[in-house]
Amino acid sequence: MAREEIVAKLEEIFKDVFDTDDIKLEDSTTAADVDGWDSLMHITLIGVIEDEFGIKFPMKDIVGMKNVGQLIDKIAELA
């Protein structure tokens, strides 16, 4: 799956999960940049991403992710 495609899909997911229309994802985006992205929402977010892309992140990868760029890399690898 191409990165642009993944980003577009991710932005849709973010809009749903954070209930906002105002989302622009960059590789450098982190939880601190998105309103409402706390540890509890993170769980929901990961769950929804897994569901939508039909993938399952290994625990060690979830633990290691630092920003949206790394998230996209992981999805590209698994999807």
Added chain:
Amino acid sequence: MRELEYPFDAGYLIKKKAQIKKSLLVEGTTFLEKKVAILGGSTTAEVKNMLELFLLNFGIRPSFYESEYNKFFEDGMFDNPALKEFAPDVIYIHTTSRNIISWPKATDSSEAAKAIANETYERFEELWNSLKEKYNCPVIQNNFEYPTYRLLGNADAVFPGGGVNFVNKLNALFTEYACSHENFYIHDINYEAACFGLDKWADALYWCMYKYAMTLEAIPQCAFGVARIIKAVFGKNKKALSLDLDNTLWGGVIGDDGADNIEIGQETPMAQGYHEFQKYLKRQEEIGVVLSVNSKNNEDTAKTGLERPDSVLKLDDFASFKANWNNKDYNLIETAKELNLLPESFVFVDDNPAERELVRENVKGVSVPEMDGIENYIRTLDRSGFFEVIALSKDDAKRAEMYRENAERMKAAANFADYGEYLKSLNMKAEIDAFAPEYMARIAQLTNKSNQFNLTTLRLSQSEIGEFALSSEYITLYGKLEDKFGDNGVVSVAIGKKVGDEVQIILWLMSCRVLKRDMEYAMMNEFVRRCAEKGALTVKGFYYPTEKNAMVKDFYSLFGFKKVSEDGAGNTAWEVGTEEYKPKEVCIEISGR
């Protein structure tokens, strides 16, 4: 909302929860407001979110108290000003096998394992007793799901030290407590996890990463289970099934195929499927669910289907039988009128998507599950939890019989030109007295489900009712009515609160199945008599309008009460002097307990 009915899409609910919540709140429905305390043994954030959606969909708008992570025990056991102030209407203890602190060793003897089970159980029992004492509200407690692994393999379920065996023991202890305590309900996650698939339900990743005792995907199922119990406790269960015939209760079209050729019985796979479904419905009837037929057929032809010897359901099993060529939404509303039920108390069961859509569109609040394939009918109805049982009274088992008796009464009434003569012919006997222990469950049930003949729609738990019964500040009255056709059981309930030399009627209700039988007069005579006996000079009644109780708007004027106030919302207050009240004559022979 369809999205929140079984079978729901867990991923969709989690992703869209914010939008779903908005649309539930926008629809302009009136909600029952309830305060729900969640005491968790693991993370409960998403449990709360999902519970909120399901409750809103059941017409209950919750506000929440959530314990800190894994503080369920401390929160419930010790002084807790925040929870005290919150004053919960219901407490849900969300614990799982992750909260079992000590497990037996594999080599433990039977006695040693029992001792450990008792220790774990007693900790919970202490908690429940503390909650009862401090908050006196319904408590819902998860039981335990099976462990994620079996050290002893199959012997885990057999050896005293096995984990599976241990969970069974604990669950049995929980069950015992639930059976002997009012207002305490087990949420059976053990069954739910099994349905869902234990490996999909519990995943080490969710525990290690987030301290969720179940996967995100499993949470809606868990929350739905809890919501089912809560809505049942607060009187939001369905009461009746409106059933199609062709391809719903039997295979084939009876008008075309004839009674001999429809599929029912044991002979073919399809016949067997319908046979099992009819058996399931028969069992629903036995727990008090009202069955009715709603079919496009000629009446006589339709009946021949139920006359077959291999048909489990007979004509007698249905409280109402409508086989005609009217639209089904019309039939359903007519059936509701006939049985004195609300259309929204019905579940409409039909294999035809077009009929389902018609009823869904035109009958507000009715539930219309997707019935696809006879092999799925039972599961769809069962998992939907329309008739979640929280208590079974003797009345429930006899409900179908009571409706049959009512039908006979209607026939009898048609033979009398004079209604008074008819009433006399019924040989009615009423038992009217202060609340008595043997009727408490039924009284609680009535206060929580009566909507139409209900002046204040005050909902009470069984423990509150028990308190009123014991207090000298309150006058309580139940009425039980019997006649030559049968016993209606407890059908009317009233509670008055003594304030100075006045008694205020905070609750007055009657089951609609005894409308126009003079029962309300008999009740009022006795009620006012008791007020006077207690030294009251006036009796004050209230009417609070809801969407459903318009029929009793002028109830008090029937008894000579004078309206003393009315506000903009239509709430009215009425008064009569105990001296000036004129007892009504009734055609009922009255006795006390």
